[in-house]
Amino acid sequence: MINQISFKEQKPTLYIVSTPIGNLKDITYRAIEILSSVDYILAEDTRVTDKLLKHYFINKKLISYHEHNKFEKExxxxxxxxxxxxxxxVSDAGTPMISDPGYEITQTVMQNEYPVxxxxxxxxxxxxxxxxxxxPMPFIFIGFLPRKQSDQKTFLEKYKSYQEALIIYESPKRxxxxxxxxxxxxGNRKISLARELTKKFETITNGYIEDILKTELNLLGEYVLIIEGNQIEVDYNEITIEAHVLLYIKQGYTxxxxxxxxxxxxxxxxxxxxQAYKIK
Incomplete structure (x- = not known):
């Protein structure tokens, strides 16, 4: 049985609702309550969201909201x-705004003084x-890399010295x-490839890149890549103070x-x- 939430005394609100990434049971009671109680649902793909709603006997008005119409729907x-x-x-799967649409509309809604x-x-x-x-800690989530290989190399070079694990999404085609x-x-770092997460054919492959390149990968289902951070110890006495400071600035520090x-x-x-850095 689904409980309805009463919004009578509450200011109109935009709810950012996480949905299952595979197994339809991976959804919270609260998410079901919210989806059952709101007046409208913005969906990245209404067909995908409709399947989820039908599974939980939820009948709501769906509005298409995706990367190509997000501004005209504001x-x-x-x-x-x-x-x-x-x-x-909602997005097709997982948490909206994480490599999915949602950031712009939340900013607009907040600017108009509605709760998010x-x-x-x-x-x-x-x-x-x-x-x-x-x-697992610390880590940096990158999302999808640029399409061109030359741009990928330039992008990845920025994170080459980082000790944090890097998380990347990638299409099975690429x-x-x-x-x-x-x-x-x-080089030959540790890496993990995860696909079809929480689904029947979930596959997680852990190892070193060199070995995984020799295996035959299943080219179905979006991949999540976890790349081990740089584990090479840096002898700071062998680099200048300026280079040392810039090393951290490149990592995003002030x-x-x-x-x-x-x-x-x-x-x-x-x-x-x-003093040494300013004199340089």
């Missing part, structure tokens, strides 16, 4: 909220990470070529944060690093 969504309607946003509430649930990247046999590019840029980290790495006072 006016309609704001109009519905102004008319006191509650709306849920997240309903957490399944996530392909976390599901793959915890079975990867690679240290997985073999992408693995080759990763090998060319990073200059102030980088100076503090360099001082810690070299076991000296931050003021000494600051």
């Amino acid at each position: 006016e309609l969504i704001l109009k519905l909220l102004s008319e006191n309607n509650h709306i849920a946003l 509430v997240a309903i957490p649930g399944a996530s392909a990247l976390l599901t793959a990470l915890i079975t990867s046999n690679i240290a 997985i073999e070529k992408t693995l080759q590019v990763i090998y060319e840029v990073y 200059e102030k944060e980088a100076l503090k980290l360099v001082a810690k790495d070299r076991n000296v006072k931050k003021s000494d690093i600051y």
